[in-house]
Amino acid sequence: MRQRVITGLLYGAVYLALLWIGSIPFALLIAAIAVISYLELAELNKLGASSPAVLIGAVAVAIIVAGALVLPNVFQNLWLKLFVTLALLLISVSVMTKNKFSFAQSAYLFLSVFYISIPFYLLVRMRIDSLELVLFVQIVMWATDSGAYFVGRKFGKNKLAPNISPNKTKEGSAGAVLFALITALLFQLIVGEPLFTSWFALTGVTLLISVFGQIGDLAESAIKRFYGIKDSGNILPGHGGLLDRFDSLIFVLPLLYIFGLIG
Incomplete structure (x- = not known):
């Protein structure tokens, strides 16, 4: 319990300090949190961070969350292109690995990217507003x-x-x-x-x-x-x-x- 309280106070203080500062420092913190959360979700399905497909997803998460700093109407025009690019890249990994990385794993990572990145993107946008x-x-x-x-x-x-x-x-x-x-x-x-x-x-x-x-x-x-x-x-x-x-x-x-x- 003591360790839980100490950890909560320490990390909570850092989070609140950067939340108060806002702008780029807060966006970078949230992008890092989002990427780590995504990697944890991938790891649940035994997909390690060294996997090319997992790394592709991590980059996508970082881009989406950091993209909250860009004017919304500018970044929103890129959503569809990012969506399609990610899908094609993940399926391409399945081909290049001769199905050692399966379509089911591609689908898992694809959903994981957007399940994680969209809320954190919205968090950064909300802090800006x-x-x-x-x-x-x-x-x-x-x-x-x-x-x-x-x-x-x-x-x-x-x-x-x-x-x-x-x-x-x-x-x-x-x-x-x-x-x-x-x-x-x-x-x-x-x-x-x-x-x-x-x-x-x-x-x-x-x-x-x-x-x-x-x-x-x-x-x-x-x-x-x-x-x-x-x-x-x-x-x-x-x-x-x-x-x-x-x-x-x-x-x-x-x-x-x-x-x-x-x-």
């Missing part, structure tokens, strides 16, 4: 995690998804939402300037972040359970991998984009 909104989303997510942990540990009896994540409980999930709502209210009162059009909108966005953040956590747990892995990595002592830490954000940010809350 509004520091307050980034802080709101992150703090609500952290409140959700804390609420689930402490309430689940104290009152948890009924399993939420025993076949996917045996330690999670329905009581912990409810506590997570309650913590998120209280934190969102306090954050808005402290910031002062309205983040959303009404308190009703604030509540709705908070519920979306908290509920789907938990679903994102379960989604990553399902992937790890399928491959028989406990943690996605060990880069964060006491916490696991970066994918373990950002699984909720990876799921939530695309939904916020779909609902037009970030762009």
